[in-house]
Amino acid sequence: MKILKVHPQDNVIVALTDLKKGETIEQYTLTEDIPAKHKFTEAALSPGDAITMYGVLVGRAKEALPAGSRISVNNVKHAASDFRLAAQRKTSWHIPDISTWKDRTFLGYHRDDGSVGTANYWLVIPLVFCENRNIEVLREALAEELGYGRPKKYQDFAKQLVRQYKQGTDVNGILETVYTEDVQNGQQRRLFENIDGIKFLTHDGGCGGIRQDAQTLCGLLAGYITHANVAGATVLSLGCQNAQISMLQEEIRKRSPQFSKPLYILDQQQTGTEQALITAAMKQTFSGLMEANTLTRQPAPLSKLCIGLECGGSDGFSGISANPAIGYTSDLLVALGGSVILSEFPELCGVEQEMSDRCVDEKDALRFIDLMRTYQRRAEEAGSGFDMNPSPGNIKDGLITDAIKSAGAAKKGGTSPVAAVLDYPEKVSLPGLNLLCTPGNDVESTTAEVGSGATIVLFTTGLGTPTGNPIAPVLKLSSNTRLYERMPDIIDINTGTIIDGKETIPQAGERILNYVIDVASGVTPAKSVLNGQDDFIPWKRGVSL
Structure with missing residues (x-):
């Protein structure tokens, strides 16, 4: 498969591989080259016409665009639908089959308050x-x-550089030192x-x-x-x-x-x-x-897990592989009585109506709407706005508006109802899907999710990021196989299998949950833990996108 129409109402198509100008795929003839992860128009668009992806408004055409044109920051501007409190809650959801999971346990650290940790x-x-x-x-x-102590990975290499310098020889000729010390063996001491x-x-x-x-x-x-x-x-x-x-x-x-x-x-x-x-x-x-x-590890039901849902270094595949995959994992955990946290409010721009409608309690829906509007207003007062959220890396790899990025990022939250809306740094107290107000900044948001109770964080990435946390394993999931193969030292799980056609989203979501159980039990270490990636940045509640 070379292309994908994500939602029946979309008028842009995702390129799953590099496509060439003049190429005809299914009924679409391309007017220019379309790199993998980028999108092209399904039909001709006039200036001001809506761009729709994931079934929501994600932008508007700045100029006339023939069918088969690549959309970019040059010809599309950010746009998102307005939102308001709906008259009715929309809390029905796709409850997954949990029959194979309901009796599963993990080995965790039981605390006096009834919580169970995945580490000590x-x-x-x-x-x-x-x-x-x-x-x-x-x-x-x-x-x-x-x-x-922190592993001294590169000291021998540094000594070689110093020795070459003192000898007056070219340091560029030194071969890299391969670090082979087993971190786990070091931990046994x-x-x-x-x-x-x-x-x-x-x-x-x-x-x-x-x-x-x-x-x-x-x-x-x-x-x-x-x-x-x-x-x-x-x-x-x-x-x-x-x-x-x-x-x-x-x-x-x-x-x-x-x-x-x-x-x-x-x-x-x-x-x-x-x-x-x-x-x-x-x-x-x-x-x-x-x-x-x-204290030693003892069995605990999966309902005792609290999982943070995070993304960073996202690409054009994140919203169709890694994010919906952990969204399915999220639905499994919610159905099992566990807790999940979806944060990064600037990256929920354009899907506010859906998220507020999913709130079980009308007070939470109102709180979410107020937090989103206040955040956007403060960003605008500082001369910015949610439209300035996508990073250069996001844009280069197909996320050209904040609404496109957000619509894909929201897939991390699956389909379950919103049990609670929390303002930073409140703590999760209810099972189910919790919305936590944080910036889109990877480390600030991850720091906040863990502070609110996440005992493991599922972190999707399309470009690669080493983000970790001092006390909670942060599992990195690649949206594409090329990244998984290029950065195996920081990526734990590959969901590029979905793009490659080797696995469905539910199959990937179930595989992820199995991996989470192993990590929670101390059987499989997260790459972020092995690398000593202890990122910790408190948010000061200023404008941070």
Whole structure:
């Protein structure tokens, strides 16, 4: 198959492979070359005519376009349908057959609040950026000694470069050093066998800015401290910052009223010297690790999974392979009683009506509409807008308007009803599909999803991105086979099989769920974990697309 019409109402066709000018495919004759992932017009269009894809408005023609013309940023402008609160909820959905899954379990870490983690981490975090250096001092002191040091992949290669330089020879002639050390074998040397790692997080918040920034940061940090994948935490405070200890404690109580994990909070201005602070933090952290190491993996139903749905480095195939594939996985999990999170609100532009209609509760529908309109308004006030969301990489690979990108991105949410609409950094409390207001920025959004409770993140990509998270496995799914073969060190799952005609969307979705169960059980490590990809960027609620 060379082309695809995604929805019966579409008037553009997707090229699944490179097509040549003058070529006739089915009833379509092309007026120019159409690269794979790009779209061409089904019939002639006049200036102002609607461009429809995935059954929704995604743009308008800027000029007359003959049938068989490639659409691009030069001849199409962004456009999206308006939206409003509908008189009726539209919550019927395609419930998948879960008979083979209903008795399946994963091996996870059971917490006192009833949640189950897919990993067991200890956190060392600052309440304010002034403590970032002390966090790094703790990392230098503890990580290597306890068996959690970062793999030194390229030190030998660096030594070769230095040696060649001192000898005055050309460094370009040096062969690459192949890194062969088994990361998992290195993990076996860790002191605490049941603890997957100590994660030392840093950030640039906690003071300055506005007081709401401090409150939001404390909410996010509380989300990480109370997270099912976290056994306990050590928190460093300077003392005088906006993000006060009492604020963090308040946010923890919101998320976990009966919070019982080990939590050690140290105030530098009260403690005194750096030595006193660091040694106290090390003693308390070590004590907490001893306690956390007593926990082991035990069976849990799949309803205890909370999965984040994310995309980054998207391409023209993302919306027809990887995104609908994890959308099917999402529907399976919802049918099993699990929770899923769909975020990136700038990438829901153009599908607002569908998403608001799918809200079970009218109050959630109104909240979603208000969050979307407020976000768009603030972007416009800053001289931008959702129409400026697609990146150069997105555009180069066929996503030429935000509405095209968004219509494909929304497929990650499957077809199930929306159980709740959350504003960052609120925590998921209901099973089902949850909409979480975040930017489209990959790392900010992934950071937020995990802060809201995601214990694994499914991250689709068409161009390739190494994004990870400190406490939750981030599984990368390629939209095309070429990417999977080119970047096997960061891609976990290939859904290009759908484009290649080797697999259906439901088959891929089921395969993904099997993979998720293995990762959740600690059987299969995520590439992001093996690579030590610990990306953590809190969103300050400013305009970020």
